[in-house]
Amino acid sequence: MNTLEDRIRAAVVQTAEEIAPGSIRPLSLPDQVPSGRRTRAGRAPKAGRGSARWPRVLIPIAAARAHAARPGTGTDVLWASASGSTLIVSNASTVGVLAGGQFTPLPDAPDVGIMSAW
């Protein structure tokens, strides 16, 4: 018995088979786009725009300086990792490494007041 379901199945299968195997055009991938950086189709990312304004290494240093140089702390950032998660800081009394909320003073350096800068 030719039910409605059978008619639909036959129609869609026959229609689909109009597309012959091997007749599909090859995949055309977009140019390499960094992960997580979305662009509209057909529009390439503007190369170098970000790096021209804020060189990558300056961003964490600038952020760390802004964070550490709060009023009253008197703390300087001597070095920051690329991600900004690790800093070497100093103030008038000590020098050490700030990472993950922990301050580790460099050997023979006094440990006074740095945590207030984190």
Next chain:
Amino acid sequence: VTALYEAHALGLVRLAYVMLGGRAAAEDVVQEAFGGLYRRWDQLSDADRALQYVCSPVLNGCRSALRRRRAQDIQAAHQPAAVSAETAALASEERREVMRALRRLPDRQREVLVLRFYLDQPETAVAQAMGISQSTVRSTAHRALAALGRLLEETR
């Protein structure tokens, strides 16, 4: 991504072609879906499920293409793929009637019927691909079959 495309492009283009009725549009939708997969490849939590990640964009792409085309006469939208005269002659009037009626259904009803009857997907897979519940799939399929039956009756 290229290997996945080579393995599954035919099935997905055919699916989009059944939905859209136009070969070029179907290929564009599938190309865009794989382009999106390529851009997000590093963020996939499970690369083995990449095919699932590309199915939904294909369905979404079909919906978008149909929306763009809505102003046109939907019955005139079917642009048969380039086939031989012999093949075209063999295409039955019955099939054309069913496809015309299918394309007059609302998007969701058409998708449910195509996924169910073309891909032979169970309700759970249809629900997953469309992002709706199984009960919605069941009720939508019921309404779609009733509507399709009415549309086919009208053409007789």
